[in-house]
Amino acid sequence: MSLVLALCTALLFSLGTWLLLQRRLTRIIIGLGLIGHGANLLLLLSGGRRGVAPFIGQIGERTPADPMPQALALTAIVIAFGVTAFLLALAYRSWQLTGDDLVEDDLEDRRIAATRSTASDEEVADQRELSAAEAALESSTGGAAPLEEAE
């Protein structure tokens, strides 16, 4: 019983991690959901063996289940639910703005990576032209390749 659940936890964590490494936000959200379920299952498993419902006066001779991890898992589920809803809203907003839910690169980082020295203002101005050209190229080809070409 416990071994099956432990394997389930491992499977959920590994599948979730694989989905997290994708570029599309919808996949990332599903991945986060899976990892979250894995963590909740882990919480539930941490309570030890199964038992009867832990109500006072109804336990008798039998061993009760540990109610604490269940309470913790419920809290974690509710929190994950709220945050997932927020992430979905964010993905929808991204789709509204860009027509896509790909996670974009940090443009400022790319701009700085393309700069050799950042001292003078002229160079920064050059950089701005370069990145504008780069953005134009990128929108036509849609890849990271134009960066080298522009250099």
Added chain:
Amino acid sequence: MMRVLLPLPVVLPLFAAGCSMAAARRRWLQRLIGIAALSACVAAAVAILLHADREGPAAAFMGGWDAPVGISLVADRLTGLMLVVAAPVLLAVLVFATGQPGTEKEQPAFHPVYLVLAAGINLSFLTGDLFNLFVAFEMMLTASYVLITIGGRRDQVRTGMTYVVINLIASTLLVATIGLLYAATGTVNMADLAGRIGHLPGGVRVAFALLLFVVFGIKAAVFPLFFWLPDSYPSAPTAVTAVFAGLLTKVGVYCLIRTQTLMVAPGDRPIGFMLAIAALTMVVGVLGAIAQNDIKRILSFHIVSQIGYMVLGIALFSVAGLAAAMLYLVNQIVLKSTLLLTAGIVDHAAGSSRLAEVGGLARRHPIVGWLFLLPALSLAGIPPLSGFVAKLSVIDAGFADHAWIAVGVAIAVSILTLYSMTKIWGGAFWGEVEVVAEPSDAMSRRYGATAPMLASTAALVVLSLALAVFAGPLLELCQRAAADLLSPTAYISAVLP
């Protein structure tokens, strides 16, 4: 008395958030509620610190269940100190936001969400229960998700995604760690854990020490887990960036201090590993800052760099080291918030915070120049400002423990910090007057910003100067707090009598 006092820094902002939500149509009422609640928090925090310093750690139990079953709130000197520094920063940033055109005026959700953020931060400092710490983090982070994407602009959505996803992963990792800790020890109460974790096999104890370090290391943005920070912070509204820079990563550092001292036995502490991480965090952060051309991004990389100094102090695990880390923490909370608020003023006065696009602000608005110069010099560690005292105490503690390499790195990094502060100064404050866009109101055109913006930033600058003037008593307080941390019997017996 502590039963009532301890929950106040959490309950007051939460209650105020509800009221503020109800007053969504009346901005003046929302402001009144927010400022009143956060001012009351300042008073409560001071009372808690005084009590903790005079009579030792105090605990309060929620919901009528005693520890370790119920949730306990515990205030020792470290908690009190954190609350006392966080409260005025939260208040000042809120006042700044009310004076800034944009977010606060356009978004009715700003005030309630900001108050929830304040409650989450205070709860993280106060809680004595690991799972409750997770809940506190989620309160704080969910509020920060909303604040960082509040305008719904394209760049905010892009950076917001990275921010939310990375924090969610850290939170899930925290839940998994809590699950494993509960499976191993049968408790999530920190004081109870401190007693029980010692009975585990050695390998398991080290694994927990490292898991906790990774979880809170992501939140604190240490190398190599910092990459999300300089990407996401600059795109949020200024007031939001200031409070994030000042407080969110520092909550991570606080949790590092708390868990590594309370729940990791002296023999299991990853000292060499933490020293290496500290040195790398300092160097990589400051090198990243040097490459940037935007004031907000430069400062964001400095957040990372400065975290390294605190980790260095913690990694020594001596009274002097921990005290220095705390002093540094207190200083950074004030300095980073002030600097980002000044970056916001620059943005407001000149229409941009890119160094290539602005210039000559010191001549145009001398007040803004002073508001930037003082905290910037303090950050770089120029005597007699507060940053110098903090840096000196970290380096002194490092010398005492023969951590030569880390200390050498710390000194070299502070020179590079000075370099990048002069870069901002030379780019934005000296030179020809360059502005992208003029602010619309007369006060801003004359002095650089509106009255609430200038007043709140000035108040924080005064606070950082006060930290330098009262550095002696403050360092003594930090030393007492550090001594408590290294022999946590008083903390444990306050929770489990």
